[in-house]
Amino acid sequence: MNRQFDQIQMEPAYRKVAAAIGGRILDRTLREGDRLPPETELARQFGVNRSTVREALRELESNGLVMRRAGSKLMSVTRPQHFAIAGAVTRGLVMHDVTFREVWEALTLLEPPIAESAARARTADDLAVITAAAERFASDNAATEKAAHGSAEFFRSVGAATHNQVLMLAQEPLLQLLEPSLRVMIDDVPQARSRIITAQRKVSEALHARDTDGARTWMAKHIRDFRKGFEIAGIDLEHRIRVGES
Amino acid sequence: MNRQFDQIQMEPAYRKVAAAIGGRILDRTLREGDRLPPETELARQFGVNRSTVREALRELESNGLVMRRAGSKLMSVTRPQHFAIAGAVTRGLVMHDVTFREVWEALTLLEPPIAESAARARTADDLAVITAAAERFASDNAATEKAAHGSAEFFRSVGAATHNQVLMLAQEPLLQLLEPSLRVMIDDVPQARSRIITAQRKVSEALHARDTDGARTWMAKHIRDFRKGFEIAGIDLEHRIRVGES
């Protein structure tokens, strides 16, 4: 007799409306690209005020289920973009005081198998994208800003080669969290760039040769290098990651 | 001269307000548990109408950055709950027509290293939770509903033992997507339960002994078993996962 009654909770109308529309999107009654009726019409159909509909739309919008296509007024149904979803995850992790160590450890676990899987599933097109990303990093000696981004892009291109959306999406928040610390590291550790270039080349070659073992081990080495770089740069691994306003 | 001008984009006021409040939360000016001022006060401070503030609040709310504590009117700042964040990811993946195969493959890559890491990092408390989850699954021969949930709970408890929030959060969407198919599988494959029980026990024992290899390999076996189960149950691995309205 711990608790006799369940807590009774009222759901405000705006959430019911959001759930109703969201449900239709999830079950594909509303398909991607379909345009939602105007707000006044929705208000009429649901029998609520337009303000209520608008609150519901904001909820759907920030869930990425609907968005306004550029230069159009009507909301249209969209599949949430990977980047946006991962952004929410990233925010969540930041709020939970995630540390560099946790991110690095997750990369250690996740990236080598991803590389291995990519070695199996990659197509010629994937390979082109991957090598292009590696070459861009190698040739672009410009701002560290760009270098950090370029490194993350390499991981993304490898992830894409797995043709597995779940993996790509699992990987994305890690990359978003990695980038800021990478900026500091690349700046403070002179040999970082060349080591990254080497690792990227080795991984690319392994993927080219469909060498699963090579891809996995070089990727593992690549990630281990990051840690060394962090230590050399004097970045405290237990430090909480902050976000630098994007 | 591909494009001379960047697209100029207007940001509506409700999004600016949301960004302003959200920024304060992310940079910890507003801490968890802090209560937001009432809507009228926010409207006054930002110089906008209360309706506009409300739309902004809906956005923050569905991002999990603020919520109303039970039986309170004022919004308070919260860290997004893992389950909620993962829910958004799950929705996103469903919208992207993710297949059973992709989920299973991701589990294959992710779970064994998680088990290995758990074998290293687990505390006595973690172990208690894990074995409790395993025992609950073994003794609870009730509805398949519960069994599927119990299996997912086992993975969660192992994930928690890594003490790595990034891993837990990466794992969560997989479990949410796994559950529905697990329900079907456990129903249709008679030997599924006993095989799951065995695998859970073996993994638990390995974690107990801090046997990293054992934990990894048994977890890998556990996941491979799922695939066999799916095949026996005649579940098409390439089938898109749908969500059964929660």
Add this chain to the structure above:
DNA sequence: GATTGCCGGTTTGTCCGACAATCATACGAT
């Protein structure tokens, strides 16, 4: 023929004012 200017109808973004229901709190009665 293609571009430009203009027009009316829609739709959104934002505002204002309003009210019932709920919550917080203090105060007084038992």
Add this chain to the structure above:
DNA sequence: ATCGTATGATTGTCGGACAAACCGGCAATC
């Protein structure tokens, strides 16, 4: 000390309003 009540604050929802932006079509112009 517990309970009921009054009072004020706050939210959820409503109705109505208006400017700005978008859409489609049509006429005028080069």
